[in-house]
Amino acid sequence: MFLVDSHCHISNLDSVNSNILINNIINRAFKKNIKFILAISTSIEDFYKIKEIIKNKKNIKCSCGIHPSYINDKEDFTELKKISKHNLVIAIGETGLDYYKCYTPKKKQQNIFRKHIKIAYSEKKPLIVHTRNAIQDTLSILKEEKAEKYSGVIHCFNEDIIAAKNILDMNFYISFSGIITFKNTNKFIDIIKFIPMNKILIETDSPYLSPEPYRGIKNEPSFLIEIAKKIAIIKNKSINEIAKQTTKNFFKLFNKITNFNIKY
Numbered sequence: 039m040f041l042v043d044s045h046c047h048i049s050n051l052d053s054v055n056s057n058i059l060i061n062n063i064i065n066r067a068f069k070k071n072i073k074f075i076l077a078i079s080t081s082i083e084d085f086y087k088i089k090e091i092i093k094n095k096k097n098i099k100c101s102c103g104i105h106p107s108y109i110n111d112k113e114d115f116t117e118l119k120k121i122s123k124h125n126l127v128i129a130i131g132e133t134g135l136d137y138y139k140c141y142t143p144k145k146k147q148q149n150i151f152r153k154h155i156k157i158a159y160s161e162k163k164p165l166i167v168h169t170r171n172a173i174q175d176t177l178s179i180l181k182e183e184k185a186e187k188y189s190g191v192i193h194c195f196n197e198d199i200i201a202a203k204n205i206l207d208m209n210f211y212i213s214f215s216g217i218i219t220f221k222n223t224n225k226f227i228d229i230i231k232f233i234p235m236n237k238i239l240i241e242t243d244s245p246y247l248s249p250e251p252y253r254g255i256k257n258e259p260s261f262l263i264e265i266a267k268k269i270a271i272i273k274n275k276s277i278n279e280i281a282k283q284t285t286k287n288f289f290k291l292f293n294k295i296t297n298f299n300i301k302y
């Protein structure tokens with residue numbers, strides 16, 4: 039039994055990208071039984087950085103995509119399509135919509151989101167979706183583009199129970215980050231109780247959003263256990279059960295097509 043960090047920005051864990059520091063961070067995670075990491079790209083340039091970091095690490099795979107906050111005028115979808123075929127890439131994203139503090143016009147974000155869904159479709163790889171202050175448009179686009187076919191995950195879930203229901207109806211997974219451990223976030227109790235165990239993933243979103251009791255410290259994959267603990271309390275199950283089920287869910291979602299053969 040081990041845990042999987044389904045969303046980690048490995049290229050930002052250490053500002054100088056020193057291999058030694060990143061290896062230390064990964065070793066700390068291993069010691070806490072977090073034995074598989076999905077490294078998330080936020081741009082094409084970021085993908086190439088990640089590829090260098092993870093190339094000799096068999097328990098880390100990555101995604102490729104352009105995060106809505108990192109859209110500029112140089113998006114090259116021919117290039118994105120090419121890298122999406124790479125054998126290290128098991129997911130497309132993170133992509134989605136961010137209407138919170140994002141300067142890219144909504145229409146442009148939506149077009150780019152749709153292009154990612156088309157790549158997920160043609161490459162048969164699941165989507166990693168970011169949504170902030172934009173859940174209605176996110177859901178409509180996923181539905182219109184028939185994204186359920188290759189499924190995916192709404193990462194760092196911070197919406198309400200109605201949104202959760204819609205996401206589940208599309209056969210998507212829901213991933214929880216350190217936000218659920220923060221004080222004054224009681225809304226997650228009902229939401230987590232509502233979502234069936236076989237649809238839940240867990241993530242750190244590191245180096246951002248450190249869970250309690252590590253707030254104020256840079257987040258890293260070894261802190262994932264705090265998120266599992268919180269779900270265990272809410273679901274009234276053991277941490278082992280949560281680890282086993284979320285790991286199973288992860289491999290069910292991402293292993294079905296890419297078949298990277300990790301035993302768990």
Ligand SMILES: [Zn+2]
Pocket residue numbers: 045047078132243
């Ligand atoms: Zn992210």
